[in-house]
Amino acid sequence: MRKIELHWQILIALVLSVVFGYFFTEHVRHVAWLGDLFLRALRMIIAPLIFSSIVSGVVGLGSAENLGRMSAKTFGYYLVTSLIAAVIGLTVVNIFKPGVGADLGLTESGVALEAGAGTFGETLMNIIPTNIIQALAETDMLSIIFFAILFGFFATRVGPKYRDPIEKGFNAIFEVMMRITMFIIRFAPLGIFGIVSGIVAEQVDDLVGIFSRMGVYMLAVILALLFHSFVILPLMMKYLGNINPIKHLKAMSVPLLTAFTTSSSSATLPLAMEAVEQNSGVSKKVTSFVLPLGATVNMNGTALYECVSVLFIAQAYGIELSLIQQSIVVLTALLASIGAAGIPMAGLVVITIILSVLGLPLEGVGLILAVERILDMFRTSVNVWSDTCGAVIIAKSEGETLKV
Ligand code: ASP
Secondary structure: OHHHHHHHHHHHHHHHHHHHHHHOHHHHHHOHHHHHHHHHHHHHHHHHHHHHHHHHHHHHHOOHHHHHHHHHHHHHHHHHHHHHHHHHHHHHHHHHOOOOOOOHHHOOOOOOOOOOOOOHHHHHHHOOOOOHHHHHHOOOHHHHHHHHHHHHHHHOOOOHHHHHHHHHHHHHHHHHHHHHHHHHHOOHHHHHHHHHHHHHHHHHHHHHHHHHHHHHHHHHHHHHHHHHHHHHHHHHHHHHHOOOHHHHHHHOHHHHHHHHHHOOHHHHHHHHHHHHHHOOOOOHHHHHHHHHHHHHHOOHHHHHHHHHHHHHHHHHOOOOOOHHHHHHHHHHHHHHHHHOOOOOOHHHHHHHHHHHHHOOOHHHHHHHHHHHHHHHHHHHHHHHHHHHHHHHHHHHHOOOOOOO
16 A cells, blocks of 8 residues: 555656756755755665675575576566667667757756776775775665675575574564665655756756757657567566566556656666566565676666767767677677766766767767757666666566566
8 A cells, every 4th residue: 555655656656856956946955954864864775785785695596506596587678678778769869869969059068977986897896895895885886786795695604503603694684674775765756856946946047949959869769668578578577477468567666756857767766776676576586696787787778868869969970880890789789788877967978989880970978968968868777767667677587476
């Protein structure tokens, strides 16, 4: 009962925040703290939550064989779905050709884009932390995941005298973290009100102008995202796991709405874990392996968005890309989406990497800035949706009985 109520509360908060942001633009700063508080609370729990969940999940897997099988399935799912998403993006942008005749006068230069822009190689290297405490302090997700898997795995290698207290201890910490998560989720409507009214107020001046200039590009991105989310992923759920996609979608309403408003897969992770476990009935073992990894590695929406945007920029500059170059776009978009962090605008930053790989003008990024915030909301929801679909499919393949 509470779940349905919360879901409606969030929707009502969304509608109210749009109205408030639009009509009371000056007063938005008085409610912005609600959003900040909510995001701070979510960030607070991410590191302890993923660390404890992965350790207890991996210890629960018990053997190297189980861990290997689970990793193979998880990475297989990430790669296949990201690749499909990227190809859908490419196809749609070739059909719509939104960049042809686009207004290049829009170009803004001097955008600060260094943050988070690491090459794929650097990202790989940084997975191994030089200092795990620092990694935890900075919520460096991939490093935390790496160390937690290592720790959990070797905890199964020591005798029961040591393994048992570790297992019990981390299970206990995880349960407490989940309770804190549920507590924070109750404040989601207030947090979302604070965040969304801020976004609306920021964009309100130029809303009509943005839509008329960038309409076709936005439409191409959103249509491609919808196709991936509501056709490809449901088909995979149905045929790979005999899962009811509509039931699963309903079960995911709170994390999806949160992903939409926060534009951050990482911030949404605690909510996604809670919903996948409680509403869809996936075991802790699978949830704690698939979701934390997925939040940083599996970004279907981002891969798709990058393909559409890079091609859009090329079209706007009148540059024809050959089939081989377009395949390079798909491949780099795939790798870049793996490297991108689950934070707002990470996808925009990695676009510059693809542009430089292809020798396209970097200022092209200026073309898509105006609608970046809005499209980030859509692609982040798809990123999170795909993670949760992966969790139910993998749980089913492990023989679990689910609620969806
Ligand atoms: N905001 C996205 C996420 O957190 C990443 C991106 O910018 O594409 O999933």
